[in-house]
Amino acid sequence: MKKCVCLVGKPNVGKSSLFNLLIKEKKAIIMDTPGITRDRIYGNVSYNDKNFILIDTGGITSGSDTFNDDIKMQAELAITESDIILFMVSGREELTSDDTIVRDMLLKSNKEVIVVVNKLDNEKYADNIYNYYELGFEKVIGISAAHKKNIKELLELITQDMNVNTKEEDEHLKFSVIGRPNVGKSSLINAILNEERVIVSDVSGTTRDAIDTVFTYDHQEYILVDTAGMRKKGRVYESVERYSLIRSLKAIEDSDVCLLVIDATTGIIEHDKHIASYAIEAGKALVLVVNKWDGVAHSDTDMKKFLEKIKYEFQFMPYVKTVFLSAKYKKRINLLMPEVLKAYQNATNKVDAGKLYDCIITANTIHAAPSYKGQRLSINDVAQTGIKPPKFTFYVNDKKLVHFSYYRYLENQIRENFDLEGTPIILQFKNKNEK
Numbered sequence: 001m002k003k004c005v006c007l008v009g010k011p012n013v014g015k016s017s018l019f020n021l022l023i024k025e026k027k028a029i030i031m032d033t034p035g036i037t038r039d040r041i042y043g044n045v046s047y048n049d050k051n052f053i054l055i056d057t058g059g060i061t062s063g064s065d066t067f068n069d070d071i072k073m074q075a076e077l078a079i080t081e082s083d084i085i086l087f088m089v090s091g092r093e094e095l096t097s098d099d100t101i102v103r104d105m106l107l108k109s110n111k112e113v114i115v116v117v118n119k120l121d122n123e124k125y126a127d128n129i130y131n132y133y134e135l136g137f138e139k140v141i142g143i144s145a146a147h148k149k150n151i152k153e154l155l156e157l158i159t160q161d162m163n164v165n166t167k168e169e170d171e172h173l174k175f176s177v178i179g180r181p182n183v184g185k186s187s188l189i190n191a192i193l194n195e196e197r198v199i200v201s202d203v204s205g206t207t208r209d210a211i212d213t214v215f216t217y218d219h220q221e222y223i224l225v226d227t228a229g230m231r232k233k234g235r236v237y238e239s240v241e242r243y244s245l246i247r248s249l250k251a252i253e254d255s256d257v258c259l260l261v262i263d264a265t266t267g268i269i270e271h272d273k274h275i276a277s278y279a280i281e282a283g284k285a286l287v288l289v290v291n292k293w294d295g296v297a298h299s300d301t302d303m304k305k306f307l308e309k310i311k312y313e314f315q316f317m318p319y320v321k322t323v324f325l326s327a328k329y330k331k332r333i334n335l336l337m338p339e340v341l342k343a344y345q346n347a348t349n350k351v352d353a354g355k356l357y358d359c360i361i362t363a364n365t366i367h368a369a370p371s372y373k374g375q376r377l378s379i380n381d382v383a384q385t386g387i388k389p390p391k392f393t394f395y396v397n398d399k400k401l402v403h404f405s406y407y408r409y410l411e412n413q414i415r416e417n418f419d420l421e422g423t424p425i426i427l428q429f430k431n432k433n434e435k
Contacts, residue, residue, distance in 0.1 A: 002253050003052045003162055006078040009088035010098035011059025014118040017145040019056040042249060050159040053249055061098050084158060085113045091120040091128045103135050114157055115140040121147040173344050176225035176251035179261035180271045184291040187327035188261060217337050225251050252278055257285040257344050265295040268313045283389040285343035285423040286320050294326035319421055343422030348387045351418045357382055363413040369406045377401040380432055391426040399429040
């Protein structure tokens with residue numbers, strides 16, 4: 001699994017700026033107002049074929065109000081779940097009591113810490129870096145996120161002990177059970193394993209809360225990635241739904257198919273959609289599981305109403321199949337594995353090249369792309385260039401002419417002509433002579 005790295009520090013030291021720079025997109029909000037980043041924000045970073053998850057946290061201060069307590073708790077969880085901590089400070093300021101609070105938190109964590117002294121873009125502040133060795137951490141590096149100074153050196157330091165990302169094909173299909181707390185993930189895992197009665201072995205995973213269980217279904221071995229276990233004593237972090245995201249991210253990255261579990265008795269909430277979006281962004285096949293179906297009226301009419309609600313709330317993934325079941329009573333469990341296998345098969349599906357070309361050329365003829373400043377998108381060729389998820393590359397006259405609405409139109413045409421239920425797909429556009 002990918003390693004986890006988190007950014008911590010007091011407000012306004014440039015954590016969000018560095019976060020955006022490393023993930024190469026403007027995902028975090030950047031403002032000069034301290035405390036603007038309240039919730040953890042996640043992104044993926046790749047450097048020299050080494051990948052890691054990066055977490056941005058809110059600014060930690062000495063305040064004792066509810067706002068600050070919430071930020072501290074989130075930062076503590078991020079620290080607990082991370083492998084490396086980037087302790088960010090401002091090279092234009094003296095050490096403050098807020099820096100000391102963060103230092104004390106990190107010393108207790110016994111994690112690898114890199115002190116990142118930001119805002120050293122001016123020679124005037126260059127010597128200030130030495131002030132931060134008194135924090136007591138061995139690794140200290142000066143950077144300027146705004147001017148991209150020493151970013152390569154920082155990435156070298158972060159990834160020096162990480163393994164190169166190798167995409168070796170495992171003969172086993174791996175799927176994970178993800179979702180917010182208390183939706184019945186553990187019960188579902190037990191139901192899946194008990195249903196088949198054949199557990200080959202328990203193999204300890206590479207993260208603190210993950211267990212990879214090999215089991216047999218229909219004479220074939222599969223790996224179930226279990227991240228439902230919560231081993232936090234003293235604090236019930238997962239009483240707040242968003243705290244489960246780190247485990248979900250790690251499980252998602254290690255899976256071929258994700259089972260997103262939602263609770264039929266409480267309905268769909270925003271956090272369910274957040275977790276689904278992470279699976280889709282990671283390019284994973286997905287099956288939606290409505291658990292605790294025994295706890296609500298479950299006539300055909302009720303199921304249709306719930307499906308309509310799913311269709312409305314999960315508009316961004318209309319291709320995902322839904323399974324209604326009760327893990328507790330093992331009702332309708334038999335419907336689950338066929339959908340997992342179908343989603344995986346479609347994620348690895350290679351469509352016929354000739355039929356794909358005919359599909360797109362016909363779609364483009366029937367509904368041409370809208371013109372923009374007197375120019376119109378022209379599709380010269382199309383080919384499938386990847387799987388897991390299926391990737392389709394379009395060779396066009398000018399990729400800048402691709403409008404989002406036309407992207408969706410082409411995606412819908414592909415889905416209508418080929419069975420890609422359960423998997424996201426990627427459409428890539430390249431100019432005719434582009435490599």
